[in-house]
Amino acid sequence: MRDWPDWLEGMRPDDLTSVxxxxxxxxxxxxxxxxxxxxxxxxxxxxxxxxxxVAAALVLVFGGLAVRGExxxxxxxxxxVEPTPDLVELLHAEVAPAGFSExxxxxxxxxxxxxxxxxxxxxxxxx
Amino acid sequence: xxGTVPTGRRDEAELVGLVQGGDATAFDELVRRYMDRGYAxxxxxxxxxxxxxxxxxxAFIRALERMDQLRPGSPFGPWxxxxxxxxxxxxxxxxxxRSHEEIPVSASGGSNPERELDRTLTRSRVLAALEExxxxxxxxxxxxxxxxxxxxxxxxxxxxxxxxxxxxxxxxRKALRDHLGPVIELETEEE
Numbered sequence: 001m002r003d004w005p006d007w008l009e010g011m012r013p014d015d016l017t018s019v020x021x022x023x024x025x026x027x028x029x030x031x032x033x034x035x036x037x038x039x040x041x042x043x044x045x046x047x048x049x050x051x052x053x054v055a056a057a058l059v060l061v062f063g064g065l066a067v068r069g070e071x072x073x074x075x076x077x078x079x080x081v082e083p084t085p086d087l088v089e090l091l092h093a094e095v096a097p098a099g100f101s102e103x104x105x106x107x108x109x110x111x112x113x114x115x116x117x118x119x120x121x122x123x124x125x126x127x
Numbered sequence: 128x129x130g131t132v133p134t135g136r137r138d139e140a141e142l143v144g145l146v147q148g149g150d151a152t153a154f155d156e157l158v159r160r161y162m163d164r165g166y167a168x169x170x171x172x173x174x175x176x177x178x179x180x181x182x183x184x185x186a187f188i189r190a191l192e193r194m195d196q197l198r199p200g201s202p203f204g205p206w207x208x209x210x211x212x213x214x215x216x217x218x219x220x221x222x223x224x225r226s227h228e229e230i231p232v233s234a235s236g237g238s239n240p241e242r243e244l245d246r247t248l249t250r251s252r253v254l255a256a257l258e259e260x261x262x263x264x265x266x267x268x269x270x271x272x273x274x275x276x277x278x279x280x281x282x283x284x285x286x287x288x289x290x291x292x293x294x295x296x297x298x299x300r301k302a303l304r305d306h307l308g309p310v311i312e313l314e315t316e317e318e
Binding site (some may be wrong): 001005008013014021024027029032035038093 | 159160163187252269286
């Protein structure tokens with residue numbers, strides 16, 4: 001900013017005027033500046049309000065993909081077990097007796113089975 | 128408060144950006160830069176110190192209200208002076224409609240009476256000389272001499288062609304020299 005020209009020296013405000021004028025300008029400006037600050041917060045809040053659901057959706061999508069990836073990896077590991085002789089024997093021992101899966105839906109058969117179970121229960125277990 | 132600005136010179140475009148976000152310190156910096164010169168411009172148009180104060184205050188508040196109209200990166204000064212000029216002209220128009228008691232030029236006083244008297248006499252002489260010029264001429268000369276603006280910038284503030292601004296400065300200075308003597312230089316015009 002250039003120096004104040006000599007011939008305009010008398011047009012410069014004196015110190016008292018400067019102080020008074022500056023103070024009154026800043027005082028009058030304060031509510032407007034405050035409104036501008038509030039507007040800025042409003043804008044930030046609006047953006048935050050808009051972006052929160054989007055961020056949540058992204059977390060869900062990417063989080064879900066990550067979990068599914070892990071599950072897929074684990075199942076892959078299980079199917080890759082080597083069939084050793086011990087394991088084959090163990091699996092044979094676990095096989096259900098013949099006719100196990102051929103259940104009868106007839107009520108009489110079910111009640112007869114329940115009565116048999118009650119008779120075989122030790123007496124100490126009875127109330 | 129948001130983004131408090133440390134004291135010192137700052138880029139004007141940056142200050143404008145901060146003020147748009149409500150930074151009071153940045154606004155204060157603009158006020159300190161342009162208040163005194165704005166006062167001189169307003170006084171040259173209105174001729175009455177109290178009116179010049181009113182015009183400067185109103186212009187700063189208007190500028191703050193319309194700060195978003197300022198294009199990013201544009202200088203604040205020329206835009207502010209155009210707001211100030213239109214504010215002062217409106218005030219003059221309004222004031223001319225009602226008679227009012229003129230406040231003495233020395234009403235505000237100061238710490239050094241001799242200096243104040245000298246200032247008052249100089250101001251009265253300059254104001255009397257400026258009074259003889261059409262408003263555009265006097266504003267052109269003041270802005271050209273006080274701010275060192277180019278004819279292009281002065282033309283923008285006044286809303287006239289660059290050639291017109293050049294003519295205003297030339298004729299205005301010549302007329303002021305007739306009134307005030309050789310304190311007004313004639314040969315320093317650029318462009």
